[in-house]
Amino acid sequence: MDGVGDLIDLDRYPLGERGSKRYDAFIETCRAMHDEQGACNLQGFIRPEAIEKLRHEADTLLPVGYDKVFTRNVYFTDDDPSLPADHPVRQFWTFSSNQVADDQIDDETLIRQIYLWQPLVDFIADVESCATLYPMADEFQALNIIALEEGGGSPWHYDTNAFTVTLLLEAPEGGGDFVYAPDIRTKDNPNYDGVKRVLDGDKSLIRQLPR
Template sequence: MVLSVSLADAECLDLSDIVNTDRYPLHDPDSPRLNDLVAACRAELAASGSAVLHDFLRPEALERARNEGRALAAKTYFSTRKVNAYFTADDPALSETDPRRIFMDRTSGFVTRDLIPADAIVHRIYVAQAMKRFVAACLGETRVWEYADPYAGLVQNVMPPGTEQPWHYDTNEFIVSMMTQQPTAGGDFEYCPNIRSPQGENYEGVGRVVRGETREAINVITLRPGDLQLFKGRFSLHRVTQVAGEVERHTAIFAYSQKPGVIGRLERTRQLYGRVSEAHLEAEQRLVRADSLVD
């Protein structure tokens, strides 16, 4: 199959040229196969906070996405810093064993949405109505929205050998991602399902994981190129282990929200992407927290 060059289209209801619709008939919302798939995803998310759809892309589309990702990697903004799981500053008033005082090395590499061409495979997937409809169904939502954030709605995460993402939470309740290039070794996704909740941080349990005292609560997933993952990362502590070998780990991250107009936090945006926009400055002034969690 020769892939045509199409621009990202928010009204797109059929991604059959790039998505493996034999397994994932996103174009047919009334299909019994799709209904069964959605039910299975909901069950996995409820049980473990994660659902992985293998071989989501057609082989030709995956090859193109891989090549596009390699070209985009040249635009990556890298930053290295010590962070805790909450992206907060140190508080000497707390015990030295408190997870808020456990700081880990984080090397972040991201290509932001404004740098990803409109005809890129990942951009077409992110904005398509077919994709948003499918994600909403899997999450049990009536509808999901693209981020209004000009940088963070769609990003490519780039992890060269020797880099890792330490334990952290997502600011959004859920995230959707797709690996486009697998590293030679390492780069596993590890997470602790629902280790905290809106009712409490569970600092004791989180501390044992962050300090390396236990692996009992940790689930491990080794993703492959073309795998789509739905993940509830607001309440599940997670990390990506250190990448090894000669090949970078590339993952597209599709950020959707349960309400329109979501824009990332100012300081976290500055840390991750090295810059902020006027939209971030305005959003910070209007900020009203949805819950009492630290980050």
């Protein structure tokens, strides 16, 4: 196995065995988790000693990042005054984070090497039932490092891409929970009532990923 593979707990997660019965069974497990929960959470994916190296890389890069503060709604759209004041489209939140853009992360970093590691790319494609995945062409957003300081966070939103892969390098001392509302809308039904319930604090539709 190459250097990147040594960072990952391949005894637990057999990404280097594509085509084997063990790998196929693992993919089916991940797909079932994804279908049932709306997310696939692989705890301990990166070995503890490797996490320290990645965290050090991220800490080294954060000073060149930028503090991002902006206001948005769930849909990344403009306000629509024709709708009722409490409609989800009209609910906006301001939040902040520190972000390192793709073009600020050198090719030599372990973070980028993991991002481009073909067995990982193949694994994600297999779980998502994609024939092929390609690196994103956006020179700023393809790969990001995001740090949330005290009081920072990301409000409710719909991602604009088909799926997102997140690697947690450092858990907060408190808060910072990854919560989501799976299958709350469909292509044909935006389910504004359900979205409004979530925004109003109804936790019955919400799930939380364990760290």
